[in-house]
Amino acid sequence: MNLKGTLALLVLQTLAEGPNHGYRIAQTIKKRSKGVLDFQEGALYPCLHGLEKQGLLESSESIEQGRTRRYYHLTQNGRRELADQRQQWEKVFKAMKLVLEGGT
Amino acid sequence: MIRYQELDNWLSQATAGLCDEAKTRIAPELESHVREAIANLHEQGIDEADAVRAAVTTLGDVKKARRAFRRIHLTEWEAKTVQSVNPYGTPVLPLPSSFVSLCRLLIALFLVGIIGAVIGADLWLLMRGAVGAIVVASWISPLVAQRLLKRPRAKRSPARIVLDRAIISFVVSIIFARPESWWRYVDIWQIVFEGYIRLNFATAFLFVGYRHLRLWRKMMLCDKSAGSYER
Numbered sequence: 469m470n471l472k473g474t475l476a477l478l479v480l481q482t483l484a485e486g487p488n489h490g491y492r493i494a495q496t497i498k499k500r501s502k503g504v505l506d507f508q509e510g511a512l513y514p515c516l517h518g519l520e521k522q523g524l525l526e527s528s529e530s531i532e533q534g535r536t537r538r539y540y541h542l543t544q545n546g547r548r549e550l551a552d553q554r555q556q557w558e559k560v561f562k563a564m565k566l567v568l569e570g571g572t
Numbered sequence: 573m574i575r576y577q578e579l580d581n582w583l584s585q586a587t588a589g590l591c592d593e594a595k596t597r598i599a600p601e602l603e604s605h606v607r608e609a610i611a612n613l614h615e616q617g618i619d620e621a622d623a624v625r626a627a628v629t630t631l632g633d634v635k636k637a638r639r640a641f642r643r644i645h646l647t648e649w650e651a652k653t654v655q656s657v658n659p660y661g662t663p664v665l666p667l668p669s670s671f672v673s674l675c676r677l678l679i680a681l682f683l684v685g686i687i688g689a690v691i692g693a694d695l696w697l698l699m700r701g702a703v704g705a706i707v708v709a710s711w712i713s714p715l716v717a718q719r720l721l722k723r724p725r726a727k728r729s730p731a732r733i734v735l736d737r738a739i740i741s742f743v744v745s746i747i748f749a750r751p752e753s754w755w756r757y758v759d760i761w762q763i764v765f766e767g768y769i770r771l772n773f774a775t776a777f778l779f780v781g782y783r784h785l786r787l788w789r790k791m792m793l794c795d796k797s798a799g800s801y802e803r
Contacts, residue, residue, distance in 0.1 A: 491605045508632020509609075510586065513602060514640035521644060535604050 475507060475515050477557060480542065480550040483525065487541035490516060516540055524549050578628045579606050586637045591651030598641060606631070650786075 482493050493516075494509045519525045524546035527538050542550070583602060587595045606627045613623035631637065 489604075490601060491608045494605075508630070508636070509605065510582075510602070510631035510634070510637035511640060513598065513605075514637065514644050517597070517641075517644045535607060536600050537604055538601050 474557075475511065476519060477550070477553045478505065479512070479515055479519065480524065480546060480553065483540055483542045484547070484550055487539045489537040489539050493540070519546070576606075576610075576624050576628075578624055579603065582628050582631060582634050585634045586641060588638060589647050590641060591646045591648050593651065594641070594645035598645070602631070 478497050479493060482488060482496050488496070490509075490512055494507075494512050497505055497507075516525065516527075520527055520540070522545075524543060525540045526543055527540045529536055529538050531537070583599050586602070587598050590598070606624075609627035609630060610620070610623045613626055614620060618626065
């Protein structure tokens with residue numbers, strides 16, 4: 469499914485539950501959507517880096533089992549942005565539902 | 573640690589043209605991602621070669637990834653440009669930094685000046701406008717440079733620099749504001765100066781302008797407090 473424009477929201481929501489690294493973020497999104505929201509994992513990192521540059525995320529490196537992992541977590545601005553984006557998305561979702569159900 | 577050729581190829585294509593700082597940020601992170609995917613696939617009973625192929629395939633189209641990274645990270649040229657930005661902004665009278673660049677500039681000015689003379693268009697008004705624009709830009713640039721980049725702060729306050737430049741600009745404007753001023757009658761200076769302005773306009777609009785716009789767009793993206801683009 470085409471995730472254009474929604475990947476940032478999915479990433480922010482995943483990180484709202486706690487710090488995580490790229491691979492785990494990708495797996496969480498895929499698992500929760502039962503494979504419907506399948507995306508190219510290479511696209512995840514430009515998205516993460518972009519959100520970090522905007523000050524919505526912060527990251528730190530750690531070494532676990534011999535692997536270097538970069539953990540991301542939400543900043544206060546990130547939480548605000550998530551709330552805004554969720555609100556907008558829910559509005560669109562409700563409107564779409566009304567149109568598709570043929571309501572007046 | 574075992575190197576995987578497919579992964580290395582993907583990474584080198586995805587990060588091609590990016591600055592070293594971006595490469596050292598991106599490559600280990602993606603490598604760790606792919607190694608974790610390989611380990612998971614291996615645990616599921618898939619042999620290593622297939623696991624590597626599958627893990628790299630899940631990264632997706634390398635060209636799309638490269639475009640996406642270039643929208644976020646600085647390219648080599650952009651990193652050099654950021655490095656070369658003076659913390660005090662653009663000087664009022666930009667001068668070439670070496671003998672070679674001075675020679676190049678003079679040759680370019682001579683050629684463009686000849687073309688200007690052949691075409692015969694009077695660029696006097698344009699020149700004055702350009703000089704005015706350069707002067708105004710030089711006034712504003714310390715404030716912009718200090719605000720946009722995390723860098724060694726200017727020792728003097730930007731307001732003081734702006735004041736100094738206003739004084740220099742005033743002196744410069746006295747010379748340039750009067751068409752009758754002495755240098756107007758020295759043909760070689762007129763040709764050189766017209767050439768200089770033509771060169772600036774052509775390069776700024778056709779080539780440098782586009783690259784700078786892209787660079788500034790990236791800089792505007794970054795959170796000022798995060799200071800993402802360090803010098």
